[in-house]
Amino acid sequence: LTFKKTYSPLSSAEIIAKEKANMDEKRFEHCVRVSETSRELAKLNGYDEDKAALAGFVHDYAKQVPVEQYRKVIKEQDFDLDLLNWNRAIWHGIVGTYFIERDLKIRDPEILTAVRRHTTGDVKMTTLDKIVFMADFIEPGRHFPGVEEARKITYANLDEGVGYQLTHTLAFLIEERNKIYPRTIDAYNFWGIKKD
Ligand code: GDP
Ligand code: FE
Ligand code: FE
Numbered sequence: 156l157t158f159k160k161t162y163s164p165l166s167s168a169e170i171i172a173k174e175k176a177n178m179d180e181k182r183f184e185h186c187v188r189v190s191e192t193s194r195e196l197a198k199l200n201g202y203d204e205d206k207a208a209l210a211g212f213v214h215d216y217a218k219q220v221p222v223e224q225y226r227k228v229i230k231e232q233d234f235d236l237d238l239l240n241w242n243r244a245i246w247h248g249i250v251g252t253y254f255i256e257r258d259l260k261i262r263d264p265e266i267l268t269a270v271r272r273h274t275t276g277d278v279k280m281t282t283l284d285k286i287v288f289m290a291d292f293i294e295p296g297r298h299f300p301g302v303e304e305a306r307k308i309t310y311a312n313l314d315e316g317v318g319y320q321l322t323h324t325l326a327f328l329i330e331e332r333n334k335i336y337p338r339t340i341d342a343y344n345f346w347g348i349k350k351d
């Protein structure tokens with residue numbers, strides 16, 4: 156695993172070492188697989204493969220940052236204070252970019268936006284946003300009913316993959332009676348609904 160361009164003053168080896176130190180082995184392996192899947196989706200969709208591979212690698216950099224650090228950063232760094240009503244499932248994308256900028260020194264807006272949108276999706280999504288969002292959902296370590304269908308759809312058409320994921324995640328969250336982040340619903344209304 157190496158990144159030719161890191162979009163950071165840090166080297167590929169330094170970024171990999173910092174990421175490894177910030178999460179457990181299981182999460183790290185997931186990030187490696189999301190990186191590889193992002194690279195494949197980039198190739199299929201005419202996007203910069205190395206940039207996609209890096210964005211996929213760092214997407215969950217902050218997933219295991221302690222809750223107290225998140226609460227402090229949300230309050231001190233001018234984030235929407237409504238975020239305090241949510242949890243790490245929502246924070247690690249939207250607020251996680253703060254830790255990526257701080258620790259990995261990645262400031263590329265496309266990469267940071269893709270991380271920001273990787274959990275909820277959004278109405279507006281760039282090609283890189285869609286690549287990371289879908290790679291996270293279909294990477295080879297994912298095993299859930301529908302994942303094969305998700306892979307098939309996504310490899311055929313990235314936008315349809317986005318619609319499929321948003322529909323299935325929303326249905327799952329509602330089934331479990333979880334609180335839905337409004338952006339997830341907005342994204343579903345844009346990408347998920349049948350257009351006929
Ligand atoms: P991961 O970080 O690789 O586990 O994957 P994601 O970042 O895509 O998702 C993290 C968790 O957030 C998953 O369990 C999702 O189902 C969940 N999630 C996604 N959208 C929402 C939402 O609107 N509300 C809540 N409560 N959870 C969500
Ligand atoms: Fe995530
Ligand atoms: Fe995701």
Ligand code: FE
Binds near residue numbers: 185189291
């Ligand atoms: Fe992930």
